[in-house]
Amino acid sequence: MVVLTEAKLRALAGARSFERGRGYVDAVSGIEVGDDWVRASVRGTERYEAELSLGGPRGLTGECDCPYGQEGNFCKHLVALGLTMMTRKADLPRQRRTARARARALDAWLSDLSREELLALVRDEIAEDRNVRRRLELRAASAEGDLAALRSRLHELFDIGPFAAYGYVEYADARAYADQAGQAVSAIRALAHSDRAAGAVILAREAIGLLATAAESVDDSDGRLGQIGTDLAAAHHDACRAARPDPEELAHWLVTHAVDDAADLTDLDPLDYEDVLGERGMDALRRHAVLAWQAHRTGWAEKNLMQRLTKAGRDVDTVIAVHTADLAPNGHTHLLIARELDTAGRSAEALEWAERGLRDTADLASVDTALVDHLTDRYARAGRLTDAVTLRRDHFTARRTLLTYRQLRAAAEAAGCWPAERQRALALLSTDTGRDLRARRGPVLVDALLDDEDIDAAWRAATEFGAHDAQWRTLADRTRATHPAEALSVYLRLAEPLTHQTGNRAYEELVALLLGIRACHHHLGTPDDFTAYVTALRATQKRKRNLMRLMDEHGL
Structure with a gap:
């Protein structure tokens, strides 16, 4: 022990x-x-x-x-x-x-004990404990193969009536109900391992249906009914292995169950039944899955079953048919089809589907960016660099962001035409700066020029069109050595509102700006002006102990 x-x-x-x-x-x-x-x-x-x-x-x-x-x-x-x-x-x-x-x-x-004494003992226990009585009744019906009696008992076991005061089984009573319903699993398992396994197949299906109906009216927060559902599915599979039901009929039931709401309760997977269905049954399974999908092409369960079946059978055309029935307006589904075809070695068809995705997208600004990336990569690998640049240019024109600008630059540099493309792109951004303030990042033009390391042009654009504080801060950081007076004015403007704020985050931002202000005065040769500024600041901010500590740590 x-x-x-x-x-x-x-x-x-x-x-x-x-x-x-x-x-x-x-x-x-x-x-x-x-x-x-x-x-x-x-x-x-x-x-x-x-x-x-x-x-x-x-x-x-x-x-x-x-x-x-x-x-x-x-x-x-x-x-x-x-x-x-x-x-x-x-x-x-x-x-x-x-x-x-x-x-x-x-x-x-x-x-x-004699036989009579044992019978008397069991009868006494049955009379005193209804759970004992029910279990023995189930065992008796299973032993006799009395399907009618077992069916009647199953309905009693799944009846929520004794546990539902107002038509719903509350959490406090859910365990007792689940314990009762769970007795059905034992009975069906016993029948499945007898010479009456065919009856167990029928009863397992009925029990799954009864459980699904009951689950709608039970607080199953602990997941006990889900476990019963899983156990019933396992008992059904065991019974099918023993009874070997008609493959066609079994396939039809499996598909019907897989697309029904009860599937979530049992987690029963039709593909697990390949050992029972055989080749004829799997063909029937695919056929019934197609019929279910055709009846409800946008249903998640139907599409999922179709995709899994077709992938298991490596039937790419059927996978494509499933996707084609519900094409997304942004080209995402076209991309999935293209990837499937690429995997199957059908590259030409894959390219056609990807290009179709762009044509079918009404607004290129809303296209799935992964589709644009996919096509650009295909064009580049095929040596079609001009087409790659054209695609990136069109996407940038429709969605003018720093990311699309960078992607255009990468494609144009690879094609050796970036100067001309850059001039066109910046001209487009120059006409667009007002609306770009909506993103709290200021004009994309400023971001693009900063990303190009064209600091003087970025400063002029910020002065002419306006910029977000973060962009002004970046400009000041990059120009304080060469244009300290201009950078100083930016730092002082950004620092002033922070002096009216509290909190460690505001203090850290203010100290960072003070370091920039100190650097500017150093380049200007006016360190005394900085000392006077900091002294005045300390006098007005002395109650902010954490700010004072941070300034001390940085020698301010």
């Missing part, structure tokens, strides 16, 4: 859950000890059942029905139970011996 230690619990739970588990030690109650397990209730936001397995090939493991535990994690409740048992480790061997003795005594007692 595994020896419990804090190190083992911490390793399984992680530092955070381990530390949180310490706070739940006092919430552990109702401890039961078995031969190689320990279980108890742990009170959290509600009461949870936690169980530690102390033996077996995997060593120490644990299960808890809290949301975190149900995801397969070693939760804080399991940590609390483990820590509690560590305080009782001296008594644990005796408790295990007692548990084994109780189990042997119970087994011996049951073995000594």
Whole structure:
């Protein structure tokens, strides 16, 4: 048996859950000890059942029905139970011996009972515990292969009535409902592994439908119904493997389910059934998927299923047909088609689709920029440099930004025609500067000239057309050595409003400007003027301790 230690619990739970588990030690109650397990209730936001397995090939493991535990994690409740048992480790061997003795005594007692006495015992339990009765009824119906009885019981298990006071199962009752609904999985699994697997296929489908209907009226915040759905899908797959239903009929059901809302609850994937469908069934699956898609070409589930099926079968033309049915107005879908064709080695067709994407885009300003990048790259690789420049020029004309300017420059430099293209582009930006202030970046013309390292032209453009403060700051930073007087006027203008602000960010910006002001006075040969400016500033700003500290750190 595994020896419990804090190190083992911490390793399984992680530092955070381990530390949180310490706070739940006092919430552990109702401890039961078995031969190689320990279980108890742990009170959290509600009461949870936690169980530690102390033996077996995997060593120490644990299960808890809290949301975190149900995801397969070693939760804080399991940590609390483990820590509690560590305080009782001296008594644990005796408790295990007692548990084994109780189990042997119970087994011996049951073995000594006559058939009539056993029946009486079971009937008493059935009368007192309806869950026991339901489980046994399901087992009896499964053993007899009574599909009508099983179907009736399934409807009872998925009925939300007993748990919904106002037609909706609230969170507090959702667990009890899920426990009841989960009994259906066991019954269907038992039937799937019998000689009546065909019946299990039918009942699994019905159960999935009943669960989907019920889920609309249940607060499944903890995801318990989703797990039941996944388990039902697995039971259906197992039943199909055993029963080998008609491939055509199975394919039709799989497609119908995949495009239904219930698919989200079961996560059932038709492509997982290839081992059951065989070649004939997979052909039928593709055929029914096409029919579903043709009936609802813009449906996400239909398109997704079609794309996955066609890619699995390497059917590029069908993938293209799916995309063609719903072409995006900005050329994005054309680009996807072009990439598929490129992958298939059909480069000429890929280029045609990419160029069609540009033609079909009503406004080049709204085109998917990735499509423009794709086409430009194709033109460049084919040596069509003039076409690459034309495309970048058209895109820049429609969407005048610093990025499109840079892209035009790169294409034109590669083609050896940048001076002429630059002149045209700057002329266009010069007529456009007023509207470009809307982006809070000032004229794109100033950005473009700065990016070209044409500082004098950028300064003239900023003076003539206006610029954003950040652009003026950049201009001042780049010209303070050559034009210190002009740069100084910019720094002083930008610094003045910051003296009326508080906060570390404003202080850092102000200090950066002060360093620029100091540099300008240095180049002008007027350091005394800077000293007078800083002295006056300190006198008015002395209450701002963080600003004073920053100025001291920078020798201001």
